[in-house]
Every structure is written in structure tokens, then in C-alpha cells.
Amino acid sequence: MKCLLNESTEERIKAAAAKIFMEKGFDGTTTRDIAKEAGLNSALMNYYFRSKEKLFAGVFDEMCELFFHGLTEILSQPLSFKEKILALIDHDFKIFRENPALSNFILNELHRNPERLIDIAKKASSIRSTVLEKQFNDAVASGEIRNIDIKHILLLIPANIQFIFISKPLTMKIHNMCESDFELFLDEHIKVVKEMVANYLFLK
Amino acid sequence: MKCLLNESTEERIKAAAAKIFMEKGFDGTTTRDIAKEAGLNSALMNYYFRSKEKLFAGVFDEMCELFFHGLTEILSQPLSFKEKILALIDHDFKIFRENPALSNFILNELHRNPERLIDIAKKASSIRSTVLEKQFNDAVASGEIRNIDIKHILLLIPANIQFIFISKPLTMKIHNMCESDFELFLDEHIKVVKEMVANYLFLK
DNA sequence: AATAAATTTAATCAGATGATTAAATTTATT
DNA sequence: AATAAATTTAATCATCTGATTAAATTTATT
Numbered sequence: 001m002k003c004l005l006n007e008s009t010e011e012r013i014k015a016a017a018a019k020i021f022m023e024k025g026f027d028g029t030t031t032r033d034i035a036k037e038a039g040l041n042s043a044l045m046n047y048y049f050r051s052k053e054k055l056f057a058g059v060f061d062e063m064c065e066l067f068f069h070g071l072t073e074i075l076s077q078p079l080s081f082k083e084k085i086l087a088l089i090d091h092d093f094k095i096f097r098e099n100p101a102l103s104n105f106i107l108n109e110l111h112r113n114p115e116r117l118i119d120i121a122k123k124a125s126s127i128r129s130t131v132l133e134k135q136f137n138d139a140v141a142s143g144e145i146r147n148i149d150i151k152h153i154l155l156l157i158p159a160n161i162q163f164i165f166i167s168k169p170l171t172m173k174i175h176n177m178c179e180s181d182f183e184l185f186l187d188e189h190i191k192v193v194k195e196m197v198a199n200y201l202f203l204k
Numbered sequence: 205m206k207c208l209l210n211e212s213t214e215e216r217i218k219a220a221a222a223k224i225f226m227e228k229g230f231d232g233t234t235t236r237d238i239a240k241e242a243g244l245n246s247a248l249m250n251y252y253f254r255s256k257e258k259l260f261a262g263v264f265d266e267m268c269e270l271f272f273h274g275l276t277e278i279l280s281q282p283l284s285f286k287e288k289i290l291a292l293i294d295h296d297f298k299i300f301r302e303n304p305a306l307s308n309f310i311l312n313e314l315h316r317n318p319e320r321l322i323d324i325a326k327k328a329s330s331i332r333s334t335v336l337e338k339q340f341n342d343a344v345a346s347g348e349i350r351n352i353d354i355k356h357i358l359l360l361i362p363a364n365i366q367f368i369f370i371s372k373p374l375t376m377k378i379h380n381m382c383e384s385d386f387e388l389f390l391d392e393h394i395k396v397v398k399e400m401v402a403n404y405l406f407l408k
Numbered sequence: 409a410a411t412a413a414a415t416t417t418a419a420t421c422a423g424a425t426g427a428t429t430a431a432a433t434t435t436a437t438t
Numbered sequence: 439a440a441t442a443a444a445t446t447t448a449a450t451c452a453t454c455t456g457a458t459t460a461a462a463t464t465t466a467t468t
Contacts, residue, residue, distance in 0.1 A: 009445080027231035028316060031426060041447055046427060053426095101315065108312045110373040111305065112232065117377040124378050151379055151389065152396045159367035164359060166370065169314040173321040174328050175355055185355065192356045196404040213415080235456060245417055250457060257456095415464065425454075434445065 010048045012038045018059045022101045025108065026056050060109060060116065067106045068123045069095055075126045081139040082202055085157065089197070092161045093190050103162040127154060146201050153201065160193040214252045216242045222263045226305045229312065230260050264313060264320065271310045272327045273299055279330045285343040286406055288336075289361065290398070296365045297394050307366040331358060350405050357405065364397045 007015075016038035020029045031052055035042035049055040070092040075084055096103060110116060126132070132150075139145040164171065164186065172182055211219075220242035224233045235256055239246035253259040274296040279288055300307060314320060330336070336354075343349040368375065368390065376386055 023316075025229065025231065025312075025316065027229065030424080032424090042426085043428080043448085044446070047445075051426075104312055104315050107370050107374065108229075108308055111308050112227075112229065114373050117373060120374070121377055124374075127378055148396055149392065151375075152393055154378075155368060155371070155375060155393065156364070156396070156400070158371065159363050160360070163363035163367050163370075166311050166367075167359070167362065169318050169321060170311065170324070170328075171355075171359060173325055174331055174358075188353065189356055189359065192352055192360070196360070196400065200400040200403050234454080236454090246456085247418085247458080248416070251415075255456075409468100411466100411468075413464100413466070415462105417460100417462070419459085419461100421456105421458070423455085423457105426452095428451070429449085430447100431449100432445100432447070434443100436441100436443070438439100438441075 009040065009044060012040065013044060013048055013055070014059065016040075017055050018063070021056060021059055022063075022105050025105075026052075026112070060106075061119070063102060063106060064120060064123050066095060066099065067102060068126075071124060071126050075129065075132055081135050081145060084135075085153070085197070085201065086194070088157060089161065089190070089194055092158070096162055096165050097186060100165045100168060102165070104166045107162075107166070143203055146203060156197065160197065161190075164189055213244065213248060216244065217248060217252055217259070218263065220244075221259050222267070225260060225263055226267075226309050229309075230256075230316070264310075265323070267306060267310060268324060268327050270299060270303065271306060272330075275328060275330050279333065279336055285336075285339050285349060288339075289357070289401070289405065292361060293365065293394070293398055293401070296362070300366055300369050301390060304369045304372060306369070307362075308370045311366075311370070347407055350407055360401065364401065365394075368393055 013034065017029075017034045020033050020037055023029075024033070031042045031045045034045060034055075045052060045055055049058065070088050074088045074091050077084065077087070079087060110120070136145065136150045136153075140147045168182065171177070171185075175181075175185075177185060217238065221233075221238045224237050224241055227233075228237070233256075235246045235249045238249060238259075249256060249259055253262065274292050278292045278295050281288065281291070283291060314324070340349065340354050340357075344351045372386065375381070375389075379385075379389075381389060
């Protein structure tokens with residue numbers, strides 16, 4: 001019986017699982033939660049995915065692709081280093097804005113379960129690109145970019161993009177923001193971030 | 205029977221709970237985990253704290269005090285706005301460095317359980333201080349501080365201090381850092397952060 | 409020293425959880 | 439149309455979990 005909505009059962013389970021795992025984390029999510037969200041019977045988790053853990057691993061893998069998408073797509077493009085940074089900021093800000101729980105989900109899971117790091121390094125391989133490193137060094141040598149270790153840059157960018165989403169509940173509460181206030185704040189904040197980063201990193 | 209170490213049973217349970225909750229979160233922690241860590245019998249959770257939830261609430265409350273300590277202690281001191289920012293950076297960096305899992309713990313819990321925000325606003329009350337706001341406005345008017353909404357500053361500072369700890373597992377993996385490499389990186393990074401923030405915020 | 413109160417222990421409970429099972433149903437193949 | 443294969447369902451299982459219970463032990467009080 002193919003489902004009512006022309007979506008396969010497997011896909012329905014995965015979509016429901018992604019939603020609930022993102023909200024409640026692995027431990028806080030029961031197979032019955034997922035089944036309810038999908039409108040299916042909980043035995044199907046095991047029929048299609050063998051275990052809750054394997055279902056989670058699949059969801060986590062896909063979310064990591066999304067998390068690192070900016071790095072993999074932007075940093076390998078034929079752009080100057082400066083252009084890459086600005087493009088990365090725009091790209092990542094868009095991704096995280098569309099998936100506000102993503103960062104918290106991935107980073108918390110890495111605290112909870114460091115073994116998942118084993119597979120994750122591959123996805124972040126573009127960070128370790130020697131091409132990028134050489135490009136960076138040339139930009140420093142030409143006086144275009146501030147002379148700091150590239151590792152700091154690769155931390156400053158996600159810090160200033162992701163933290164606002166990680167701290168969203170807190171920020172909204174402290175400043176009494178409704179959802180639309182927060183959206184306006186996001187628009188402003190990304191401008192501040194770009195200005196600050198440019199001001200510090202780009203010397204000419 | 206007072207325990208071997210001259211610490212009360214209640215304190216031993218709380219300390220063990222804080223440790224395990226910080227590692228595994230609420231859902232991932234069992235009362236038996238805590239009992240084992242404390243070297244006690246799990247029925248004592250209920251004897252002393254009535255429930256796992258109440259034990260957690262006590263631990264969470266204390267961790268929030270620590271999380272907001274910089275804000276409550278530094279922002280109310282008789283310092284210029286600029287001095288406050290620099291003092292806050294140093295203070296917070298020290299707190300989070302000593303408690304690297306703190307930020308992830310608090311912020312993830314607020315995602316998982318937004319009801320905890322009800323009590324949290326009180327602890328962050330110094331953020332909403334009219335004294336601070338006036339001081340900030342004066343500093344802007346005198347051309348000392350960049351003219352942006354203070355909310356952005358109150359986000360940039362924790363972003364650049366806390367994110368490095370939230371993303372610690374990932375950063376260490378990506379850059380193949382051992383613990384001492386990471387400590388060195390921290391020393392460098394805080395310098396970069398201070399320089400970037402000063403460069404952007406402080407106009408004279 | 410005897411008694412009361414507090415604390416601790418070990419066993420047990422009721423409900424929840426991931427997983428399994430077997431039957432029912434649907435889809436695919438002959 | 440009959441049969442086989444795949445999918446779904448509902449019940450059940452074994453284990454775990456927070457909580458309770460009653461007995462044992464320790465500490466405090468008289």
C-alpha cells in the first residue's frame with residue numbers, strides 16, 4: 001500500500017524522524033513519536049531501517065551534508081579568497097535561516113556522541129584543502145587579508161552565523177521578540193556580521 | 205551515615221548529577237547513572253530531591269547562574285562601556301574555558317525545553333538595564349562606540365566566546381588538534397576576538 | 409541505654425521503550 | 439485467477455526507567 005500522499009513509506013518515516021530528532025534529539029525521541037508524526041505503525045521503523053539508531057544515523061548524515069554545504073560548494077569555486085568569505089557568509093546564513101535548529105542539532109550531537117566525528121571529517125575535507133590554504137597565503141602576502149591563522153577565520157565565520165540560531169530561544173526571550181521581530185533582527189545582524197568581518201579581515 | 209569524604213549526600217548527588225547531565229543531557233541520563241557516579245543508591249535521588257526532574261531543575265538553575273555570571277557581575281560595575289565590553293570578554297572567556305560544556309548544555313536545553321525560559325529572564329535582567337542602555341547611548345553619541353543597536357553587541361560577544369566551546373569536538377577533529385593544541389588555539393583565538401571586536405566597535 | 413528520627417539499602421513496581429512476531433492486507437508476478 | 443512477495447498491522451516481548459516500599463542501619467535525642 002503506497003501511502004495517500006504518493007510519498008514512499010520510507011520517505012515519510014525519514015521526514016518524520018528528521019523533524020522529531022531535530023526537536024527532541026536522539027534520546028528524547030521515541031519510535032512511537034516518529035510513527036505518530038508519520039501517521040504510521042512504529043514496527044515500520046524496524047522493517048525499513050532495522051533500528052532507531054540506524055534511522056538516526058541516516059538522518060544525521062543528511063543533516064551534516066546540509067551543515068557543511070557552504071564549505072563544500074563555496075570554498076571550491078573559482079573566486080578570490082575575499083569573495084569566497086563573503087559568498088560563504090551569504091550562503092551559510094541562508095541555509096541556517098531556513099533550518100534554524102540545524103546547528104544546535106549537529107553540534108549537540110557531537111558533544112553527546114563524539115564517535116560520529118569519525119565520518120564527519122570527510123564532509124569537511126574542503127576545509128583542509130591545500131588549494132584554499134595556498135590561496136589564503138597569497139592573499140595575506142599581497143596584503144589583502146589580515147595575517148592570522150586561517151583556522152581562526154574558519155571559526156569566526158560559523159560563530160557569527162550559527163550562534164544567533166543556537167541562541168534563538170534565549171535572545172528572543174531576553175529582548176521580548178516575536179517571530180517577526182526576530183526575522184528583522186536577523187536581517188540587521190547579518191549586515192553587522194559582514195561589516196565586522198570585512199572590517200577586520202580585509203585590509204584593502 | 206555521613207559519607208567518607210565529609211561531603212553531604214545531597215551535595216554528592218548534585219555534583220554527580222551536574223556532571224552526567226552536562227555530558228548526556230536530561231533524557232540521556234538515568235538515575236542509575238547518577239547513583240553510580242556518586243557511589244550511592246539510586247533511591248536517594250527521590251529521598252533528597254523527590255524526582256529526577258527536580259534534581260535537574262536545581263542543577264540547571266546553578267548552571268544558569270554561571271552562564272550569566274559575566275553579565276550580572278561585570279555590566280553593573282563602575283566602568284566605561286568600552287571597559288565593560290573588554291572585561292566581559294575576559295571574564296566570560298575564563299568561565300567558559302573552565303566549563304567547556306556549559307554553553308552547549310544551557311542552549312541545547314532551551315531548545316529542548318523552552319518552558320525553562322520563564323525563569324531565565326530574571327537572571328539576564330542586567331541585559332535589559334536602562335543604566336547600561338543610557339551608558340551605551342552616551343558612548344555612541346560621543347563617537348566612542350559604533351552606532352548599532354546594542355542587541356547586536358550583546359549577541360556578538362557571546363557568539364565569539366561561546367561558539368568555540370560549542371564547536372570544540374568538531375574543530376579539534378577537523379584540524380587534528382590534541383587537547384594541548386586546542387588550549388594554545390584558545391589563547392590565540394581570544395586575542396583575535398578581542399582585536400576584531402575592538403576594531404569594529406571602538407571608534408576612538 | 410533506650411527510643412525516636414533520619415538515612416540508607418535492596419527489592420519491587422508500573423509504565424515506557426526498542427524490537428520482535430505472526431497474522432492480515434496489499435501489491436507484484438505468474 | 440492463483441500464487442508469491444512485500445508491506446502493514448496489532449499484539450507481545452524483554453529490558454529499562456523513575457519511583458516506591460519496607461527493612462536495615464545510622465544518627466540524634468531523651
